[in-house]
Structure formats: C-alpha cells, structure tokens
Amino acid sequence: MKLLSAIVPCYNEEANIADFYQEFIKNELFFMEEEIEFELWYIDDGSKDGTVSEIKKLIEKDGRVHLLSFSRNFGKEAAIYAGLEKAKGDYVVFLDADLQDPPSLLPEMLGFLEQGYDSVATRRVSRKGEPPVRSFFARMFYQLMKKISKTEIMDGARDYRLMKRQVVDAILSMQEYNRFSKGIFGWVGFETKWIEFENVERKKGETKWSFWKLFLYSIDGITAFSTAPLAFAAFMGVLFCLAAFVFIIFIIVRKMLFGDPTSGWPSLVCIISLISGVQLFCLGIVGQYLAKTYMEVKRRPIYLIKEEITASGREDLDERAG
Incomplete structure (x- = not known):
C-alpha cells in the first residue's frame, strides 16, 4: 500500500483543529478503495492558545495523527520544512488548518499523480473575501516575480501541493535558512499539474498574515530568487x-x-x-x-523542537533541531 503524509502547519488554530480533521477524514473511504494509508502531521508553530491540546485529543483517538511542536514561533516556512523532514509517505501534501485548502480536492489531486505527474499544485482563480488593497499588491508581486525571476511562481499559487517522494527529497536537499517555498517548488522543477479553485474563506478565527508580514515575505521571495x-x-x-x-x-x-x-x-x-x-x-x-x-x-537551525508525539509515544525534544 502507498502512504500519504499530510502536513498541517498550525499557529493559534485551536478552533480549527477538530474541524480540519473531520473534513480530512471524509476521504478515508477513497483512501481505502485506492489502497492508500495516511499519516497526519500537525506542526505546531509555537501556538499560544489551546492548539496543542486539541491535537493531543485527536492523537488519543487516532494513532495516525502526530504532533511536532516548536519551542517558539519560527514561521510557516520552518513548519513546512519540519513537516517534510518528518513525512515518510510515498506522497506528501501540505494543507492549511483553517480549511482554505479544501481536503475534498485530494482524490482529484491523487488521480493526476497516477496519470504520471510528479506534483499537483493549486491556485486561486479569485480573491473573494480579501481586502482589495491586499489583493492588488499580491497581483503586483506575482507580475513582478515573473519579470525578474527565472523561477516559475504562479499567480494565486497556494502552498496546497501534493508531491511524490522524489520531489520531496529534492526540496529537502535545499537546506537554506531563508526559505520561500513557492519559489523552491518552482526551482526544483518536475512536471506539475495546476488545479484552479475559488477562494475559500477561513472556517474560524482570523488570519495571522497582516499586510506588513506579507510585504516582508514578498521581500524574502524577491531576494531569494532574483538578483x-x-x-x-x-x-x-x-x-x-x-x-x-x-x-x-x-x-x-x-x-x-x-x-x-x-x-x-x-x-x-x-x-x-x-x-x-x-x-x-x-x-x-x-x-x-x-x-x-x-x-x-x-548556520542556525531552521527550527527547534519542544515536543513530538507519534503513535510510538511521546518525546520531549528541546535539544533537537532541524
């Protein structure tokens, strides 16, 4: 059987943890029919609320759920990299815990991998629900990157991406500290199928990405993949x-x-x-x-681990880093 590793970065997502699990588990019948097992890695990025407690509740009832908790907030890029290091699957997928990345797309995405694609990526065709100013600058950023960078970065691209093991290993080989995953995905290449979907608003809570944080993130992207x-x-x-x-x-x-x-x-x-x-x-x-x-x-570590809980038991790993 094939193994699917789902990586879910979390930062103060207490209200969405259980809802995400319920949506993801709706694909269980499809996984069984296709002879696919799965592991669900919640990567806690130093949350200040009850996110870790909610994840532990899921672990008690489902051994396929795992937790990796950082010693502090290192950022989503660090959470993505940590998840890739932990994932053991033949297929690996990133999803946001706020359900803006619909788990219902997974059967379609897995179908494209079976057709021969190396990865399946998603992009939004609309920015419904976003502030107009934020949407305008986001479009300007993608247009600018197309002109100044040789790396393909698709307009409206999400981090929601399903990959084969070969692609995952290629990404892990890039151990740079200043990470910009959208650029890294494009830089490693491989044959990618793009799926378009309408923008989905957060299930609960508020976004952690302010305009200023997005601006700084865009600067990281420009300096990381263009001179x-x-x-x-x-x-x-x-x-x-x-x-x-x-x-x-x-x-x-x-x-x-x-x-x-x-x-x-x-x-x-x-x-x-x-x-x-x-x-x-x-x-x-x-x-x-x-x-x-x-x-x-x-050469500082990209992240530091405070706690890791898997099906084999609990470990406190303050000294370990990625």
Whole structure:
C-alpha cells in the first residue's frame, strides 16, 4: 500500500483543529478503495492558545495523527520544512488548518499523480473575501516575480501541493535558512499539474498574515530568487554618474559663457535630495542581500523542537533541531 503524509502547519488554530480533521477524514473511504494509508502531521508553530491540546485529543483517538511542536514561533516556512523532514509517505501534501485548502480536492489531486505527474499544485482563480488593497499588491508581486525571476511562481499559487517522494527529497536537499517555498517548488522543477479553485474563506478565527508580514515575505521571495534588484541598483549608479558628468559639463560651459550667477539653489537642493534618496535606496537593496547572506553563514537551525508525539509515544525534544 502507498502512504500519504499530510502536513498541517498550525499557529493559534485551536478552533480549527477538530474541524480540519473531520473534513480530512471524509476521504478515508477513497483512501481505502485506492489502497492508500495516511499519516497526519500537525506542526505546531509555537501556538499560544489551546492548539496543542486539541491535537493531543485527536492523537488519543487516532494513532495516525502526530504532533511536532516548536519551542517558539519560527514561521510557516520552518513548519513546512519540519513537516517534510518528518513525512515518510510515498506522497506528501501540505494543507492549511483553517480549511482554505479544501481536503475534498485530494482524490482529484491523487488521480493526476497516477496519470504520471510528479506534483499537483493549486491556485486561486479569485480573491473573494480579501481586502482589495491586499489583493492588488499580491497581483503586483506575482507580475513582478515573473519579470525578474527565472523561477516559475504562479499567480494565486497556494502552498496546497501534493508531491511524490522524489520531489520531496529534492526540496529537502535545499537546506537554506531563508526559505520561500513557492519559489523552491518552482526551482526544483518536475512536471506539475495546476488545479484552479475559488477562494475559500477561513472556517474560524482570523488570519495571522497582516499586510506588513506579507510585504516582508514578498521581500524574502524577491531576494531569494532574483538578483534583479542588485542589477537595478548598479544601473541607477551608472545612470546618475552619467547625469552628474553631463551636469558638470553644463556648469562649466555656463560659467565660461555667462559668468557665475547665484540663482538655482532650489533646483540644486532638489537634485542633491534626489540623488541622496536613490543612493540610500540602492544601499538598502544591497543591505537586504547582505542580511540574507549573514543569516545563512551563521548556520542556525531552521527550527527547534519542544515536543513530538507519534503513535510510538511521546518525546520531549528541546535539544533537537532541524
């Protein structure tokens, strides 16, 4: 029999844990017919509410449910990577606990793997329920990434993705600290089938992704899979050097022809302010790449485990890390 590993990152999802399990388990008859066993890994990303308690309740009644709990909040990217390390399945799938990734799509996704695809990914065809400003900037981000990166990142792509073991092993081979999974999925390649579905709003609770967090996440994506900002900074440097050279020639010629009038201070201040702003902007771009390099060379673990509970029993693993 084949084994399906389902990875469910959780952060303060107490209200959704049981509901997600009930929705996921509706596929059990299909799994039995297709001779597929499953394991369900809840990855607790340092939740402050009763998320861990709710997961433990499920473990008591279903041995296929497992828990990996972090020592603090390390972020969804760390939870995804930890889940991949724990997953033993021939097939591995990511789903959000808030039910925005419908488990009901799994039979269709597994069908495409049987047809020969290496992975099946999902994308939203609408952003119903999202604030208009957030939707606008999200679309701008994907359009920008298409232009500046060689890695394919699909507009509206979700982390909801089903993969064969070969793809999982390829992703695990990328052990970088600054992770951007949507880019990593595209970078490793393999033949991927895209499934489109209407946006599903959260079952309960509120999103943990504020506009500011999404903005910082987008910066991570740009710097992780494109060096175009560095090329832009270099281009701006050359452009303003040429402009300064032309302006110096202009000043010399004006001096020789008309003397040295004192007018033009406002325009001079504006020019200095503009050039200074561009210099600081370009320095900030370089600083972002330098910061990413700094974090990589420190080789800190991507996550630290506080507790792990599997069918074989409980382990407290504060010293273990990924």
